[in-house]
Amino acid sequence: MKQELTKPQQITFDVTDRCQMKCVTCSKWKTVASDVMSKELTTQDWKNVLEKLHNWLGEGFWFCFSGGEPFLRPDIFEIAEHAHSLGIKVASMTNSFSIEHLYEKIVDSPIESLNLSLNAINNPIVHDISRGRDGSYAKTIAAIHELIRIRNQKHASLGINIATIMMPENLDEIIPLVEFVTKNKINGIMFQLMDDKESFHGYFYQKGCPTHTYKMPQMLRDEYKKMAKKATEIVDKLIEMKQAGHSIYNSYEQLNAMKVFFNNPDDILKEIICDVGTTNFAIDPYGDVRLCFNMLPVGNIKETLPEDIWINAESEKCRHLTKTCKMYCRMLNCNFKHNFANFNKSFIHKAKNKLVKILAGKL
Numbered sequence: 001m002k003q004e005l006t007k008p009q010q011i012t013f014d015v016t017d018r019c020q021m022k023c024v025t026c027s028k029w030k031t032v033a034s035d036v037m038s039k040e041l042t043t044q045d046w047k048n049v050l051e052k053l054h055n056w057l058g059e060g061f062w063f064c065f066s067g068g069e070p071f072l073r074p075d076i077f078e079i080a081e082h083a084h085s086l087g088i089k090v091a092s093m094t095n096s097f098s099i100e101h102l103y104e105k106i107v108d109s110p111i112e113s114l115n116l117s118l119n120a121i122n123n124p125i126v127h128d129i130s131r132g133r134d135g136s137y138a139k140t141i142a143a144i145h146e147l148i149r150i151r152n153q154k155h156a157s158l159g160i161n162i163a164t165i166m167m168p169e170n171l172d173e174i175i176p177l178v179e180f181v182t183k184n185k186i187n188g189i190m191f192q193l194m195d196d197k198e199s200f201h202g203y204f205y206q207k208g209c210p211t212h213t214y215k216m217p218q219m220l221r222d223e224y225k226k227m228a229k230k231a232t233e234i235v236d237k238l239i240e241m242k243q244a245g246h247s248i249y250n251s252y253e254q255l256n257a258m259k260v261f262f263n264n265p266d267d268i269l270k271e272i273i274c275d276v277g278t279t280n281f282a283i284d285p286y287g288d289v290r291l292c293f294n295m296l297p298v299g300n301i302k303e304t305l306p307e308d309i310w311i312n313a314e315s316e317k318c319r320h321l322t323k324t325c326k327m328y329c330r331m332l333n334c335n336f337k338h339n340f341a342n343f344n345k346s347f348i349h350k351a352k353n354k355l356v357k358i359l360a361g362k363l
Contacts, residue, residue, distance in 0.1 A: 005311065008281035011053065011063035014293075015076065016040060016285050017202040019069045020097050022132025025165050025194050028068055029132070031202035039204065040285045041302070043075040047082045049283060049301050056307045059087030065111075066092075068285070071099050077109050084110035091115070093163065096143040097136055103143065106158070107150045113159040114147070115190070116140055120173040121180045130169065148184065161249070162189040166258075168227040174234050178246050188247035191238070193258060193331050196220055199294055203284040208296040214326040216265065228262040235259050250333070257331065265328055274330040277319030281306065291318045294327055 017031040041049070053061075063083070070076055070092050080090045091113040099106065106114065117140070120126035124137035131137075144160065151158050162181055166174060174191070181189045196217060199209065235258050242248040242255070250258075261268045277291045284290065288297035289309050295318050299309035309315060 005278060007057055008279055008291075008310065010276075010280045010282075011057075011061060012066050012280070012282040013046065013049075013063055013079075014066050014068065014203070014282060014284045015046070015070050015073050015079075016068040017204055018072050019067060019095065020072070020133065021069070021095050021136065023197075024130055024132065025167070025197050026200040027197050028200055028202050031068070031204060036202075036204045036285065040073075041287050043078055045287065045302060046075075046079045049287075050079070050083050050086055050088060052301065052306050054086045054088060056305070060089065062089045062091060064091040064093065069095050069097070071102060077105060080110045093117070094143075095131065095136070096140040097133065099143060100139065100146075103146045103150055107147060107154060107156050111158065113161065113187075115161045115163045116144060117164075118144075118162050118177065119164055119167070119170050121176050122173060126170050126173060130165070130167065144184070144186065148186070159187045161187050163192065164189060165192045165194050166227075166231065167194045168223055171227060171230050171234055175237055175241070178238065178241055178248060182246050186247075188249045190249040190333055191258075192333055193261065194220075194223070195329055195332060196327075199327070199329060203286065203288065207288075208290075209294045209327070211292070211294055211325040211327050212321060216328065221265065224262055224265060231262045232259045235262075254331075254333075261328075261331055268331055269326065269328060272330045274322045274325055276330075277315070277322045281310070291315060292322065292325075292329075294329060295321060 017028050017036055018033050019026075019029045019031070022029045053063075065076060065080075071094055073079075076092070080092075083090050090111050092111050093115045094117070096116050117131070118127065118137075119130045120137065127137040127140070128134050144162075147158070147160055150156075151160065162177065164170075164174070164177055178189055180186075201209075235255050238248055238250070239252060239255050242250075242252070248255075257268060257272075274292075280291050282290045282293055283301050284297070287300045287302040289299050289301055289306070290297055296314075298314035298318050299312060301309070304312075
């Protein structure tokens with residue numbers, strides 16, 4: 001019997017492709033503002049989206065503002081207020097580069113959780129190079145401290161979190177970042193594996209990727225291989241720190257899977273069945289809906305009700321295509337917490353045996 005399709009659990013509003021950064025791990029920054037601003041959904045369009053989702057999903061669900069840089073849209077607070085009025089919970093991401101005039105407004109807003117990107121703590125140059133903008137480290141650190149100060153002063157409840165991409169250049173920064181989070185009473189930190197930068201593309205120029213024929217660029221594969229031994233040791237330390245009470249959001253299962261991935265990404269591809277087609281519902285800046293951010297749109301929210309998009313033929317096709325997908329984004333934080341339920345049951349046992357051999361130098 002075919003399993004009944006449940007409603008999505010991960011709602012994302014990619015409110016803009018525009019971004020001030022030039023991150024080495026992303027290509028959205030190639031978006032030209034003059035090409036897209038008039039094409040983006042309006043404030044009222046996003047309010048209509050919220051009402052449609054509320055009618056379908058009810059109260060209490062979460063969505064996350066993403067992009068691009070969400071705070072490039074001055075109406076983000078108005079959209080968040082409308083969500084709050086409907087009983088919908090709001091989170092957001094930010095690169096922190098242009099929010100210095102918004103600190104108090106962010107703390108006072110209905111945004112309940114804010115993730116700030118930070119790839120280094122001891123070496124500002126490492127962060128700045130990874131983000132492609134000089135001065136981005138200083139702005140991010142200032143934002144963290146000011147948001148904490150204002151939050152504490154107002155006795156507000158804003159969750160302040162750090163999001164870090166693990167890459168060869170910042171491995172020495174990973175443990176100090178956790179210590180920084182603990183010392184400054186930041187709510188937590190989450191680590192993301194770097195992925196193919198072309199996966200994070202501007203939707204205005206590229207609708208999707210040929211996921212069933214995808215091949216990881218050899219340069220990226222070489223990067224994983226280069227960092228494998230050191231990264232594995234660092235992840236072991238992260239597991240110890242998480243057990244000791246440090247607020248690391250990645251699950252133990254994901255951390256263990258990272259070690260296997262670093263040593264051979266294809267092992268993960270074999271062992272995880274991607275299920276974003278049954279959990280994710282992402283709306284891009286132009287109203288197109290995707291169940292997978294790398295696959296083609298399955299409908300447009302301005303033209304069709306979300307519940308009808310969720311069960312239409314294009315969505316069913318997308319769910320089918322996830323079974324033959326050759327991409328590695330199933331390890332990313334937005335996907336892994338759902339995908340872990342679909343691990344091959346013997347994976348952890350096989351992973352531990354393989355890691356013992358790797359560390360013993362037998363593989």
